[in-house]
Structure formats: structure tokens, C-alpha cells
Amino acid sequence: MSIKIEKKITGYSVVKPEDKVAAPKVAAAAPKEAPSAEVIQMHESVERPETLVGSTFKIKSPLFEHALYVTINDIVLNAGTPYELRRPFEIFINSKNMDHFQWIVALTRILSAVFRKGGDVTFVVEELKAVFDPRGGYFKAGGVYMPSIVAEIGGVVEQHMKNIGLIHDPEMDEATRRLIAEKRAAFEQAGTKKKADVSAAPVGAASAAKASGDTESSGFPPGATLCVKCNTQALVLMDGCQTCLNCGYSKCG
Ligand SMILES: [Zn+2]
Numbered sequence: 001m002s003i004k005i006e007k008k009i010t011g012y013s014v015v016k017p018e019d020k021v022a023a024p025k026v027a028a029a030a031p032k033e034a035p036s037a038e039v040i041q042m043h044e045s046v047e048r049p050e051t052l053v054g055s056t057f058k059i060k061s062p063l064f065e066h067a068l069y070v071t072i073n074d075i076v077l078n079a080g081t082p083y084e085l086r087r088p089f090e091i092f093i094n095s096k097n098m099d100h101f102q103w104i105v106a107l108t109r110i111l112s113a114v115f116r117k118g119g120d121v122t123f124v125v126e127e128l129k130a131v132f133d134p135r136g137g138y139f140k141a142g143g144v145y146m147p148s149i150v151a152e153i154g155g156v157v158e159q160h161m162k163n164i165g166l167i168h169d170p171e172m173d174e175a176t177r178r179l180i181a182e183k184r185a186a187f188e189q190a191g192t193k194k195k196a197d198v199s200a201a202p203v204g205a206a207s208a209a210k211a212s213g214d215t216e217s218s219g220f221p222p223g224a225t226l227c228v229k230c231n232t233q234a235l236v237l238m239d240g241c242q243t244c245l246n247c248g249y250s251k252c253g
Contacts, residue, residue, distance in 0.1 A: 042118035066096040128154025143233030
């Protein structure tokens with residue numbers, strides 16, 4: 001559009017690019033409250049601080065000759081503000097065992113990259129825990145069945161995310177909790193009279209059931225078999241019905 005100048009030009013000024021940018025910014029910033037500190041979310045270009053805090057977990061599996069040491073380091077975003085958020089930033093896995101070096105390096109690199117991408121990263125837990133070893137899994141202390149070493153790494157990542165408050169355990173409702181306690185008490189009472197006739201059952205490898213709860217301390221009756229619902233050796237026979245003393249699952253409904 002052209003403008004016809006009819007008067008004499010008595011003065012002029014050049015509009016600089018920064019003036020153009022500044023003008024709408026002032027207008028936009030005005031209605032905002034003054035002390036609005038920016039909340040930093042996790043994204044790829046968040047720089048790694050010199051020091052990170054973290055935890056190291058030890059995994060001992062009969063499938064591995066040596067223990068695996070899994071270190072997960074966290075970044076604390078918006079420290080000291082109400083928006084403080086602790087998120088995993090990187091993962092390292094160390095072992096004397098070099099047989100699995102390739103895929104372990106690949107796995108840790110990809111996991112670290114996912115952590116740094118931002119957004120919801122808790123999905124990696126379910127992905128890892130769903131991996132099963134075709135040669136068969138193994139039992140951890142506490143009677144929890146691990147379908148593979150990768151699944152156990154997933155379990156460690158889950159535990160870490162629970163520790164830092166990124167994953168919350170679903171609250172078991174009071175009724176279920178009471179029911180399990182009652183069943184357990186009844187079972188233990190019956191057990192004192194006669195030994196439960198459940199043998200240490202060999203367990204098939206390909207249990208695709210998802211582990212929904214971890215039990216660090218065992219405490220389940222010896223001879224308890226694997227519960228398909230929670231992957232824990234806590235299934236006992238009560239009144240002719242397989243009942244799980246860990247999650248309350250019952251074959252008879
Ligand atoms: Zn169960």
C-alpha cells in the first residue's frame with residue numbers, strides 16, 4: 001500500500017526491528033503478574049548440571065554370572081520452588097560380565113535419551129517389564145517372578161521412580177486389605193494343624209502376566225505357588241480354592 005505525502009517532510013525516524021518486537025511484548029507482558037518465575041519442564045536442551053544425585057541398585061540374577069549395578073541419576077528442576085520436580089536424567093549399568101555389553105550399552109543410551117526428552121517417561125517401566133527371556137525367567141528373593149533380566153531392570157527403574165515420587169503405588173482399598181489379612185490368618189491357623197499339600201511348583205517360563213506389585217520381604221508360606229495376577233509366589237490352596245495372599249486374587253472369584 002502506498003501513502004501519498006502531501007505535506008513537507010520535517011523529520012523522520014527509522015523503525016528498527018527491535019522496536020517492532022518490543023512493542024507487542026510490552027502489551028502482552030503487562031497483564032501478567034510481576035513475580036512469575038518460569039517453570040522449567042524437562043526437554044532435550046536442559047543442560048546437565050555438573051553434579052546429579054542418584055541411586056545405585058544391585059541386581060543379582062541366576063542368568064548372569066556377575067551382579068549388575070544399575071545407577072539412575074536425577075535432575076532437580078525448579079529447585080526450591082513449589083514446582084520442584086525430580087526426574088531421572090541418565091542411567092548407567094555396570095557389570096564385570098562383558099557378555100551382554102552391547103545391548104546393555106544400547107539400552108542405557110536409549111533410556112537416557114527418553115529420560116531427557118521430557119514428558120511422561122514412566123511408560124518405559126511397563127515396556128521393560130513385559131520382556132521375557134525365552135530360556136526362562138527366575139525368582140527373586142521374596143518370591144517375585146522375573147521373566148527376564150530386562151524385566152528386572154524395568155523393576156529397578158520402577159522402584160527408583162517410586163522413590164522419587166514419579167510413580168505412585170495404587171492404593172489397595174481397605175476392604176481388599178482386610179480380606180487378605182483374614183485369609184492369611186485363616187491359612188496360617190490351618191497350617192499349624194496340617195502342612196499344606198502344595199509342592200514347590202515348577203513354573204513355566206512364558207508367564208506373560210504383568211507384575212503389578214513388588215514384595216521385597218517374602219513372608220509367604222513355603223510351597224506357595226505363582227500368582228498369575230501379581231507374579232508373586234503367594235498362591236495357596238484354601239478351602240479347595242487357589243488364593244493369593246499378596247494381591248487377593250482368587251481362582252474362584
Ligand atoms: Zn497375587
